[in-house]
Amino acid sequence: MKIMLPVAGKGTRLRPHTHTKAKSLVHVAGKTVLEHIISRLTALEATEFIFVIDENGDQIRDFMKKNFPALPCSYVVQKERKGPAHAVSLAAPLIKRGDDLLIVFNDTIFDTDLSLINELCADCDGLIYSKEVEDYQRFGVNVVSEGFITGMVEKPEQPISKLAQVGMYYLKDAAQFMDYLDQTIAAKEMVKGEYYLPPVFMRMMQDGCMFKAPEIDAWLDCGKPDTLLETNSYLLLGRHHIHGQVEDTVLIEPVHIEKGALVRGCILGPNVSVAAGSVIETSIVRNSIINNGSLVRNMILHHSILGDSVQLVSSARRMNIGDHSLIEMQME
Known part of the structure; x- marks a missing residue:
């Protein structure tokens, strides 16, 4: 054949x-x-x-x-x-x-x-x-x-x-x-x-x-x-594989982290795949694909696709909020 x-x-x-x-x-x-x-x-x-x-x-x-x-x-x-x-x-x-x-x-x-x-x-x-x-x-x-x-x-x-x-x-x-x-x-x-x-x-x-x-x-x-x-979600079913370095992170199955990736101080999952060489720090990521060599820091991501060598960096917010306040920060 x-x-x-x-x-x-x-x-x-x-x-x-x-x-x-x-x-x-x-x-x-x-x-x-x-x-x-x-x-x-x-x-x-x-x-x-x-x-x-x-x-x-x-x-x-x-x-x-x-x-x-x-x-x-x-x-x-x-x-x-x-x-x-x-x-x-x-x-x-x-x-x-x-x-x-x-x-x-x-x-x-x-x-x-x-x-x-x-x-x-x-x-x-x-x-x-x-x-x-x-x-x-x-x-x-x-x-x-x-x-x-x-x-x-x-x-x-x-x-x-x-x-x-x-x-x-x-x-x-x-x-x-x-x-x-x-x-x-x-x-x-x-x-x-x-x-x-x-x-x-x-x-x-x-x-x-x-x-x-x-x-x-x-x-x-x-x-x-x-x-x-x-x-990505379909293929990850039953494939919760952690080959990279994970520190101080909550993983919600299924997640696939390749060897050579670093995840630190995050909440990851479900349905997240992280490619080799990528670094994700102090972020919340779900239903997303992170490709090779990318950096994600201080972000909230969902239903996202990041290509190779992407740098996506935010910063923590500083707030002074009084009693009985309502703060709504929309993700979309």
């Missing part, structure tokens, strides 16, 4: 955190998004990891070399922004006859048992992983009948299906898939100037290919600040 990870893209919904780093290298629950994803894929023992990168690609290369040096990795550069299907098509030269392929986009972290791929795909040509959602109007959905996908609808107004496509696809015959991808691009089947994967799958189904829509256990969005914080 080959695994493709399209990690190009500006990550505009996560700015300012993606101004200087690839969106897949944003931290959540003590790891980068990419590390969470790769750790879920290594058990498949893929023969090759294919990364589709952009101008920030050196960050991805360096990260993989440092954190997963044993994995066989190849890199393809997407110079033009022409959509996800275009990004996948650029890796065609690396796909050989007889290859099977798992494509995993990097906006989401997933929970599912990938060891079932061969069993699930025994009587079909591929898998388009899905998750039932209530806000189906926001997604492309799979329409399923008798266990097989019969159609795909982009952002349906009516609940024809609530099985949203989660950005993970398995193709039993990768070379055949690439042929259909080339046909779709040659036919210029675009939406707002970009190429998407559903038209490729629809072409394949019209020619008799069959796909299933297995539902994953958890679909964790990392594409926006608010959903990144929700994902």
Whole structure:
């Protein structure tokens, strides 16, 4: 099996955190998004990891070399922004006859048992992983009948299906898939100037290919600040890990403090992750992500994300307040 990870893209919904780093290298629950994803894929023992990168690609290369040096990795550069299907098509030269392929986009972290791929795909040509959602109007959905996908609808107004496509696809015959991808691009089947994967799958189904829509256990969005914080909370459940230095501090589980971080005189938690090199002093922090090398002193933070090397320093207030006074200091 080959695994493709399209990690190009500006990550505009996560700015300012993606101004200087690839969106897949944003931290959540003590790891980068990419590390969470790769750790879920290594058990498949893929023969090759294919990364589709952009101008920030050196960050991805360096990260993989440092954190997963044993994995066989190849890199393809997407110079033009022409959509996800275009990004996948650029890796065609690396796909050989007889290859099977798992494509995993990097906006989401997933929970599912990938060891079932061969069993699930025994009587079909591929898998388009899905998750039932209530806000189906926001997604492309799979329409399923008798266990097989019969159609795909982009952002349906009516609940024809609530099985949203989660950005993970398995193709039993990768070379055949690439042929259909080339046909779709040659036919210029675009939406707002970009190429998407559903038209490729629809072409394949019209020619008799069959796909299933297995539902994953958890679909964790990392594409926006608010959903990144929700994902941080989900991943921290049951993972109260203190590897750094903690002094005179109250910890409200779950909290993840990396080795090399210092927390002194604070109230931390719940749902706080603190990266290596960060120092937090005399502060109250909850439901937040503090990235590498940051300083937080004399602050009250909640639902906050701090990037690398941030310095956020306040000071204690001095007050002279008479009897029967009411002082309200709003946090927002």
